[in-house]
Amino acid sequence: MKFFxxxxxxxxxxxxxxxxxxxxxxxxxxFMLVFGFAFGGMGESNTPHKLAIVNYDKPVTLPTTGxxxxxxxxxxxxxxDAKYEDSDVHLFNVTKMxxxxxxxxxxSRDIDAALIIPDxxxxxxxxxxxHTIMTTTNPLAASESTPPDATSTLxxxxxxxFMNFGVSQSxxxxxxxxxxxxxxxxxxxxxxxxxxxxxxxxxxxxxxxIEGTQNFTTFDFIAPGMIVFAxxxxxxxxxxxxxxxxxxxxxxxxxxxxxxxxxxxFGGLIPWSLVVVVQVIILLVVAVAIGFHWQGGINSLLxxxxxGVIGGxxxxxxxxxxxxxxxxxxxxxxxxxxITVPMSFLVGAFYxxxxxxxxxxxxxxxxxxxxxxxxxxxxxxxxxxxxEIAYPVVVSVILTVILFxxxxxxxxxxxxxxxx
Amino acid sequence: xxxxxxxxxxxxxxxxxxxxxxxxxxxxxxxxxxxFLGPNGAGKTTSINMMVGLxxxxxxxxxxDGQDMEKFDKAAIGVCPQEIVLWDNLTCQECFKLMGDMxxxxxxxxxxxxxxxxxxxxxxxKANVLVRNLSGGMKRRLNLALAVVHxxxxxxxxxxxxxxxxxxxxxxxxxxxxLRDDEGKTxxxxxxxxxEADRLSDRVAxxxxxxxxxxxxxxxxxxxxxxxxxxxxTLTDALMNGKVIGKxxxxxNVLSVLEVExxxxxxxxxxxxxxxxIMDGIEEVGARMADLSVRQNTLEDVFIDLTGxxxxx
Numbered sequence: 057m058k059f060f061x062x063x064x065x066x067x068x069x070x071x072x073x074x075x076x077x078x079x080x081x082x083x084x085x086x087f088m089l090v091f092g093f094a095f096g097g098m099g100e101s102n103t104p105h106k107l108a109i110v111n112y113d114k115p116v117t118l119p120t121t122g123x124x125x126x127x128x129x130x131x132x133x134x135x136x137d138a139k140y141e142d143s144d145v146h147l148f149n150v151t152k153m154x155x156x157x158x159x160x161x162x163x164s165r166d167i168d169a170a171l172i173i174p175d176x177x178x179x180x181x182x183x184x185x186x187h188t189i190m191t192t193t194n195p196l197a198a199s200e201s202t203p204p205d206a207t208s209t210l211x212x213x214x215x216x217x218f219m220n221f222g223v224s225q226s227x228x229x230x231x232x233x234x235x236x237x238x239x240x241x242x243x244x245x246x247x248x249x250x251x252x253x254x255x256x257x258x259x260x261x262x263x264x265x266i267e268g269t270q271n272f273t274t275f276d277f278i279a280p281g282m283i284v285f286a287x288x289x290x291x292x293x294x295x296x297x298x299x300x301x302x303x304x305x306x307x308x309x310x311x312x313x314x315x316x317x318x319x320x321x322f323g324g325l326i327p328w329s330l331v332v333v334v335q336v337i338i339l340l341v342v343a344v345a346i347g348f349h350w351q352g353g354i355n356s357l358l359x360x361x362x363x364g365v366i367g368g369x370x371x372x373x374x375x376x377x378x379x380x381x382x383x384x385x386x387x388x389x390x391x392x393x394x395i396t397v398p399m400s401f402l403v404g405a406f407y408x409x410x411x412x413x414x415x416x417x418x419x420x421x422x423x424x425x426x427x428x429x430x431x432x433x434x435x436x437x438x439x440x441x442x443x444e445i446a447y448p449v450v451v452s453v454i455l456t457v458i459l460f461x462x463x464x465x466x467x468x469x470x471x472x473x474x475x476x
Numbered sequence: 477x478x479x480x481x482x483x484x485x486x487x488x489x490x491x492x493x494x495x496x497x498x499x500x501x502x503x504x505x506x507x508x509x510x511x512f513l514g515p516n517g518a519g520k521t522t523s524i525n526m527m528v529g530l531x532x533x534x535x536x537x538x539x540x541d542g543q544d545m546e547k548f549d550k551a552a553i554g555v556c557p558q559e560i561v562l563w564d565n566l567t568c569q570e571c572f573k574l575m576g577d578m579x580x581x582x583x584x585x586x587x588x589x590x591x592x593x594x595x596x597x598x599x600x601x602k603a604n605v606l607v608r609n610l611s612g613g614m615k616r617r618l619n620l621a622l623a624v625v626h627x628x629x630x631x632x633x634x635x636x637x638x639x640x641x642x643x644x645x646x647x648x649x650x651x652x653x654x655l656r657d658d659e660g661k662t663x664x665x666x667x668x669x670x671x672e673a674d675r676l677s678d679r680v681a682x683x684x685x686x687x688x689x690x691x692x693x694x695x696x697x698x699x700x701x702x703x704x705x706x707x708x709x710t711l712t713d714a715l716m717n718g719k720v721i722g723k724x725x726x727x728x729n730v731l732s733v734l735e736v737e738x739x740x741x742x743x744x745x746x747x748x749x750x751x752x753x754i755m756d757g758i759e760e761v762g763a764r765m766a767d768l769s770v771r772q773n774t775l776e777d778v779f780i781d782l783t784g785x786x787x788x789x
Binding site for chain 2: 057058061062065068069072073304305306308309310311312313314315474475476
């Protein structure tokens with residue numbers, strides 16, 4: 057049980073280094089406060105996102121009425137009219153412009169995002185309507201027929217390093233998905249004879265924020281990611297702490313004993329895990345205290361604590377890997393920051409990212425924090441329960457165990473063997 | 477059972493082309509205090525780091541109790557590093573307990589052992605004091621005690637007296653002697669202090685620039701360079717040293733005359749009786765004396781005889 061003695065030693069050292077512990081605990085408070093004040097609105101009403109629309113769409117004629125409709129204009133109108141729920145504030149401040157103008161404004165960050173509607177957008181919508189009519193009136197024939205091949209791609213363009221773009225694109229993706237769903241539903245209703253349905257009417261879809269997010273501020277969307285970012289940075293503290301053991305020579309003393317790499321690292325994992333528990337609790341409490349809106353009640357927070365702690369343990373393992381490659385705590389802090397900050401982007405802590413593929417492999421899917429972000433978002437933003445988070449939680453646990461095993465191997469190899 | 481507890485076979489250690497240890501071959505007997513004497517940077521610490529397995533030799537082999545270093549039981553060696561290597565936020569007692577657990581010392585044995593070590597090294601009343609609140613001397617003593625908490629057969633002490641006050645040094649020296657005499661341990665000691673090597677070591681290896689210059693008992697080493705006392709003469713003008721040395725070398729019964737760092741070092745039998753003649757000789761060549769001292773032959777003089785220089789600090 058040598059790991060237990062190491063755990064006791066590390067715990068005592070952590071607790072007795074009051075200044076160090078204070079800063080470790082203070083960091084998440086400070087961090088959450090800054091982001092809360094910056095993105096939480098702090099009692100102000102929601103503000104519209106600045107959106108440029110570049111509409112290349114060409115009108116099509118509706119087969120049912122013979123009316124010429126430009127669905128691109130329809131979508132633009134819909135985005136202009138969309139408002140926050142129970143509020144007079146518009147979701148978007150829409151400006152129509154050319155693609156070049158939009159690019160210029162994106163570069164200067166005078167707008168948050170640009171939506172480029174392609175010239176075959178109406179054609180695609182029409183194909184969707186026709187396919188929906190066919191599947192509604194004659195499902196058998198529809199199943200034998202091939203789906204319409206008239207796909208168009210709406211481009212949401214923006215500066216991926218700009219926080220406002222991240223938020224705007226998330227909302228736009230949701231709105232566009234809902235737009236398509238509404239077309240299908242209204243077409244089906246129209247075909248089934250729902251009174252008063254006209255093409256122009258069914259396109260007047262009401263934009264609804266994703267359920268439960270009506271009163272959400274930007275901070276509410278980014279808070280789960282912020283929790284992950286904060287716990288990811290813990291890797292730096294762990295790496296610095298372990299490297300200090302190298303610098304002071306105490307590791308050489310331990311190395312001469314019968315202690316193994318597993319004893320040292322598993323022993324270290326235990327007190328740092330307690331730090332993670334406290335840190336995640338602090339992060340959640342501070343977030344709630346400054347007006348974080350979350351869903352799912354207290355259960356969501358409790359599940360989030362579990363998910364956050366798993367992510368935190370993964371960070372500790374990452375810190376151990378970093379400690380295997382640095383010579384002093386200054387290097388540990390530098391390398392730790394160099395790894396954790398880009399990694400927080402990779403795992404989607406700031407805004408959702410598509411899978412980042414390296415040589416055809418979705419790299420970020422192998423990072424436990426990707427699943428931590430997904431699970432926390434699922435819990436806190438959408439009010440999901442265990443069923444929704446089971447997969448990301450199990451995957452992140454497996455990846456954390458793998459990361460820890462890697463930490464034990466590389467630390468033992470680089471730090472506990474005789475120097476070459 | 478091997479006659480020698482540690483044997484190094486032509487070990488060499490290079491750092492970026494620089495040979496810190498160059499073909500060191502020596503054998504250390506069981507139950508002896510073996511001193512490594514040499515100036516700072518001579519390769520003493522590198523040598524013992526290779527002996528305990530912290531550092532791999534670039535070439536050569538270390539044999540411990542007849543076995544290859546890799547296969548030897550780690551618990552048989554205790555190392556007291558040159559620097560103070562302690563956990564500042566643990567108490568003395570907690571440090572002992574940690575290291576005892578790391579060496580798998582049974583709890584009851586460990587308890588007794590901690591009590592004895594605290595007593596032997598005058599730390600009993602500091603048992604529950606945090607290391608960061610101990611004095612430098614106390615930390616040094618604790619540093620040593622942690623190396624022997626598991627009762628190793630071989631105790632390596634790297635410059636143990638470094639930075640110690642005379643009182644703590646006396647405690648330490650007595651403890652080292654008791655390790656050999658009362659507990660039968662083999663003690664390997666590195667030092668650049670003549671006095672320490674002379675008084676504690678059964679045998680001394682003189683090492684400089686990574687090479688073994690001489691290995692014998694302190695008495696034999698001193699005998700080897702001959703008897704006599706040492707007269708150290710400082711002239712007002714060091715440029716006259718050459719002329720004065722030439723003159724003194726002509727005197728009868730002068731065993732050697734050397735210039736060491738600007739000071740004339742003369743070894744002679746009955747040196748006190750020769751002082752008038754020495755002073756006359758200095759005056760004859762027109763030099764003036766700034767300082768003169770007479771002392772007994774020490775290990776440092778052995779080192780000077782071997783290298784032509786003093787031990788560097």
